[in-house]
Amino acid sequence: MTDDLAQLADDYQRFRYRQNPLWAHMSGEYSVAGAYTDVSRAAEDAAIAEARDFAERAEAIDESGLDEQERLSRAMLSWDARSTAEVAELHSADYGANPIFGAQTSLGMYVPKLSLPTPEVAEAMVDKLAGIATYFTDLAERHRDGVASGRTPAAFAVADTIKQLDDWLAEPLADDRLLAIGSTPDGIDRDALVGRMRDVVEEQVRPALATYRHVLSDEVMHHAREDENVGLVHLPGGEEAYRTLARFYTTTEMSPQEIHEIGLDQVASLAEEYAELGPDVVGSADVATILAALRDDPALHHTDPDEIVADSKAAMDKAKAVMGDWFGRLPKSDCDVEATTSGAVAYYFRPAMDGSRGGVFFMNVSDPEGWGRYQIEATAYHEGIPGHHLQIAIAQELEDLPDFRKTAFCVAYSEGWGLYTERLADEMGLYTTPMDRIGMLAADSMRACRLVVDTGMHAMGWSRQQAVDYLVANSPLPLSHAIAEIDRYAVTPGQALSYMIGRLEILRIREAAQQRQGDRFDIKAFHDAVLDSGALPLGLLASHVESRLP
Incomplete structure (x- = not known):
């Protein structure tokens, strides 16, 4: 890999780690072990600018001297950085109360899974909990921004999130989910570490949870979208946001x-298979x-x-x-x-x-x-x-x-x-x-x-x-x-579209390879071609498989 591209790729990965420190920690990257996601508007705007800069720097690299994998890296970095910026520009935290994947429901799952291989990583958990407190305080402010702009969450999501926060706040302090850390390394006084963490939970995290709950119940709920208006299309700019x-x-x-129609066709075609197996x-x-x-x-x-x-x-x-x-x-x-x-x-x-x-x-x-x-x-x-x-x-x-x-x-x-x-x-x-x-x-x-109901609600x-x-x-x-x-x-919104659209395109790519190769087609070689270069946008995947299986 050329020096410029290799350095850019390394810089971009560090950017990704900074944007999602919990994912980084889960992945075994400990340089950001003491951090948690910064959801403030200032941090989001800075991340958007940085992501766009990464995309432009990738696109400025001359690809004429690059090999196939280097060209894929250049194109993949451009796509990922530009897509990251476009999605972040939707500012979904303003209306993103999320009882399915929100931090108030997912942290209890993640924390026990975080590896603590060294005393330094274990000690960093104290700072991580402080970052979690800041996250919930900032999220409350983002919801206030949403109310001011007329972009508010769905009412059911607000109600469910409030209940989850209540359940968390009702846990005895000693049993708080954030204290359920995994095994600690030699050289750490576990009881003393958990005690410091417990102090942060008591003095910072729980007050932040209470603030977030207060904003949801007293400032957001009476502006929230009712069940009839649950989709993005009912928000200012929602139609374009959903297309993005x-x-x-x-x-x-x-x-x-188009996606809605594909879903209707797939639902209809499945009826024949049900009738056969029923x-x-x-x-x-x-x-x-x-x-x-x-x-x-x-x-x-x-x-x-x-x-x-x-x-x-x-x-x-x-x-x-x-x-x-x-x-x-x-x-x-x-x-x-x-x-x-x-x-x-x-x-x-x-x-x-x-x-x-x-x-x-x-x-x-x-x-x-x-x-x-x-x-x-x-x-x-x-x-x-x-x-x-x-x-x-x-x-x-x-x-x-x-x-x-x-x-x-x-x-x-x-x-x-x-x-x-x-x-x-x-x-x-x-x-x-x-x-x-x-x-x-x-x-x-x-x-x-999913293709039918997701587009149905949001478009x-x-x-x-x-x-x-x-x-x-x-x-x-x-x-x-x-x-x-x-x-x-x-x-x-939109995540549920990925499954069937992705499957249909992988099948189309496979059928095209079979037509090109005829008797030469080997299913193991096809699967290796699909999997040997990491995740790719579907257009890049199609061209890569074609180059591997001409």
Whole structure:
């Protein structure tokens, strides 16, 4: 890599670490272990300017003397920095109360996972907690800015966030979630460290939580958007903001209307597959009857959280046994499954870059009856192996790429890959029974419906209830899960578009390679080409695979 590009890539990765110190710490980068995200408007404006500068510096590098990977690094840095700036310019913290992924619900999950390999990193936790206090104080101010500009959160999100803050503040101080740190290194007096942390929680964090709660309840709530106006389209500048988010999350130029139509087509095409599998699973080929049975039949649902995790591990073991037949490159780090009771229904954590922690995906077992038995295998293949773990762990282990590419996260690529592998698992013969195969269709239904309801709410003005009704009518999700899903899409506009759009594009790239290569096409070589350069916007991915598989 040329000196200019290598230095720029290194500088950009350090910029990314500064913007998200918790992610950096989780990844095994400890230079920012004492920091937490600065959500102030001044910091956001500075980050926007810095990101745009990075994009311009990348674009100024002459690519004529660069090799293929260097050209990808240049293009990837330009895209990532410019996209980061465009999304940050939406100033979503002004209206971003988030009961799904907000700090008040996620920190309790992250803190125990933070490695503390040295006394210096362990001691830095005191400063990190002070940064968390500042974060909540600044977030309260951002919401005040939102009220002043008429850009406010959805009312349900405000109410749910207030309840989460109340739950946190009700915890005994000695049991505060921020004190549940992992093992500490030799040379640290753990009790003394936790005592200093407890003082920060008492004197800084909890007052900041109370301030944030007060602003939400007394200043934001009576301006919040009701369920009829839950989408971005109802905010000043919301229509253009959603187009920006759709471009970012799909890495395409598709309009919300185009995406909506693709979703409707996918929902319709799945009906034929349900009718084919239905008789073996529920004794009917009628789609409405099949969906109702999958949703409501107790025999098709779990009751035991431990069994959910055990079945997920069993599915991954099956996948591990045949990986060598479908992939030339496999990750060195392993992947495990853990239960959780907060956050999304399932999600993946990447391994630490220094090898101190492997990958793990979480199954949310707070409502075990909400998990269909048919859902477990497809979820395990998506979140674990051969899905997110294979893609993310392989990227981190690539030796000839700059760190920013090893840890890049293009959502359409990553989630598209996860969804692609749910169908790939069927090709691999991994689904145990027709019931497990119908789980693959159930997962497809949710992702197809996402294209419809996300664009429906944020571009077409659908109400929250209208979106819930559509999801229940066209997928086997129980009502409680459908509401949780719609609430997630409501507070993270555009993210839900990435899955199906990404999967369809990866399939298109594969079909194009098969047409080009004919009898020369090898599935292992295709998968290696998709995974051997880290996450890429879909246009760059297509050109890269074409160059690798001419």
